[in-house]
Amino acid sequence: MHRRLIVPGALAASLLLAIPASAASYAPGAPGIGDPYYPAYGNGGYDVSHYDLRLTYQPTTDELEGTATLLATTTQDLSRFDLDFLLDVSEVRVNGAKASFARSGEHELEITPAKPLAKGTSATVVVRYSGVPSTKSAYGFSTWHRTPDGAVAADEPESAWWWYPSNDHPLDKATYDVSVAVPDGTQAISNGTLQSTSSRLGWTRWNWRSNKPQATYLTTLAVGKFDITTGTSDGGVPVVNAYSKDLGDNDGAARASVERTGELVDWLSGYFGPYPFSSVGGYVPNTTTGYALETQTRVYYSPRQFANGSNTSVVVHELAHQWFGDDVSLKGWKDIWINEGFARYAQWLWSEHEGEGTAQELADYVYASHPADDAFWTVAPGDPGPDDQFDIAVYDRGALAVQALRDKIGDDAFFAVLKGWPKEHAYGNASVDDFRKYAERVSGTSLASFFGTWLFQPSKPAAPAARNAGLAPAQAAKGAVARPKSWKKIAATDSVHSR
Incomplete structure (x- = not known):
């Protein structure tokens, strides 16, 4: 062993280097992640990689007890x-040591570790809690x-x-283990794959x-008496569906839909x-939503669907x-068009597949159904604002913009974009601007003006823009656009995200 002699001045300098940051540099993380639509949602200062939730739930009293372990x-x-x-929280530990905690605002749990945490530190946060949700x-x-x-x-x-403490914003995605104990004869349904059950x-x-990384709002828990069906798609994807045993008259229609x-x-x-x-799969509980x-x-799925x-x-x-919203999640809630415009457009493609109206016919119908003075056109799907985030215009005008993009860049580039986008940003986050840049790269077409017209202009695109997008403004003006056969089914889903 070789000892190095350190003179007092050198010793002081080495000690300073050993301290990761000055005490003054330690500060509270922000109480919001920075989303202008929801300033208090999410939190700053850390990133969660995994949630381990171990829960016990009593259905008769709605009592939930849990221990959440967050790796961040x-x-x-x-x-x-x-x-x-x-x-209600009874104990919090950070890296094994008890931490103090307090409440603030509408939904904030403030945690102060026994020792401050330097940037880049791995933190294991354990929260013990209970309550009646x-x-x-x-x-x-x-x-x-x-x-x-x-x-x-x-x-x-x-x-x-x-039901669990989190950094609640899509920007902080994580993997999950969800373990739920319920009375025998009751089922607990959650995301992903069922690893095991034990009694x-x-x-x-x-x-x-x-x-795979999952946004907090995309986690789910359902406890009740379910009939669970399992299978595998022709493409090899395991399927798990569940139906409440008291769906009544909606049971048959729910199964005839979700089993597909x-x-x-x-x-x-x-x-x-x-x-x-x-x-993959779905569940239909007996709710009134x-x-x-x-x-x-x-x-x-609500039974009312x-x-x-x-x-x-x-x-x-x-x-x-699952591709547009879950695999590739929005960066901020203003980017909701990437979720809803493309999910709605998938319904138009399905209509085309079923022979109940092409995507172009549906686009023509949407364009014709809303006169220029309709408030529908004042909602900008590219940034609708928090009050109109789930307005019907985000869905229908959003899908109209997707069809206009298809007409603008041609089928080859369009379908290359549809398939390439989820791969480009797999398990991550992206914005409307990211999508525009990606579509420009794939198509070799400048799209800034196009996106401005179809996603951000607070008025109905004029006849020349509509004509260039393949729509039929002349017939629309005369009210001559027929309603596609699929429209009634598509319109029945207008409430998919209405609370």
């Missing part, structure tokens, strides 16, 4: 950080939906706060794993490329989101 990396020198959460609300609403035999967590743009002393534990998931995901793969996740949601790998019979169009819409 700090992105700044942190003295304190926030999680988004509503239930249905008694909690924030901003005047709840996204925890009670059912006659349990409950469902599925909503957008937030739902995690009611002990009247309780059954269901262990689910999502092994394997067929439809294979069909969509022809347009969007290989299915990006380890399993009216919407559907693209919860990753396990789509949530099937009140008028089977509807494969809504299944196509939510499955299209």
Whole structure:
């Protein structure tokens, strides 16, 4: 062993170098991630890579107990950080040491570690909690939906706060292990693949794993009495569907629609490329809500989506989101067009496939159905604002813009964009501007002015723009555009994301 003699001055200098940052550089992480639509959503200062949720839920009383373990990396020198959460916390530990915690705002859990965390530090955060989710609300609403035999967590743009602590914004995607103990005879449904079940002393534990990055709002939990069906698509994708045992008259139509998931995901793969996740499926609980949601790998459907019979169009819409929204997630909520415009357009492609109206005929009908003074045209799908984020214009005008893009760059480039985009940004995040640049690169066409007209202009595109996009303004002016046969089914999905 060789000892090095350090004189006092050199010793002081070496000690300074050993300190990762000055005490003054440590600061609290921001209580929001920086999204102008939802300033308090998400948090700054760290990035989560994995959530391990170990839960126990009693359906009769709506009591939930849990231990959440978050694996994260700090992105700044942190003295304190926030999680988004509503239930009652009994203990928090950071890297094994007890941390202090406090509440602030509508949904913030402020955590102060025993020792500050330097930038780039791995942090293991353990939160023990309990509560009755249905008694909690924030901003005047709840996204925890009670059912006659349990409950469902599925909503957008937030739902995690009611059942696990998180960095609740799509920018911070992570993998998940969700383990839920429920009374025997009750099922717990979540995302991904069912790893195992085990029973002990009247309780059954269901262990689910999502092994690809997943946004917090795309996580789901459903507890109740379900009939679970399994299979494999022709393309080799495992399919897991679940139906509440008390769906009543909607049961047959729900099954006739959702049981086609394997067929439809294979069909969509022809347009969007290989299915990006380890399993696919949907579930239909006995809720009174009216919407559907693209919860990753396990789509949530309200029974009301099937009140008028089977509807494969809504299944196509939510499955299209697995590529556009789930695989490639938005950077900010203003980028919602990438989710909804393309999911709606997938319904137009399905209509074309079924011989019930081509995408062009549907585009012509949408253009003709809204006169120039209709408020429909004042909503800009490329940045609709938080109040109009799920306005029908984001869907229909959004899909109209997709068809206009197809006409602008031609089928070869258009379908190359559809298939290449999910691969280009796989398991990541992207913006409308990112999409424009990608489409320009693939097509070799400048699209700034085009996107301005179809996505950001707060008025109806004029006849020359419509003509260049392949639409029929002359016939539209005369009201001569016939309604495609598929329109009724497509319109029935207009409430897919209405809370």
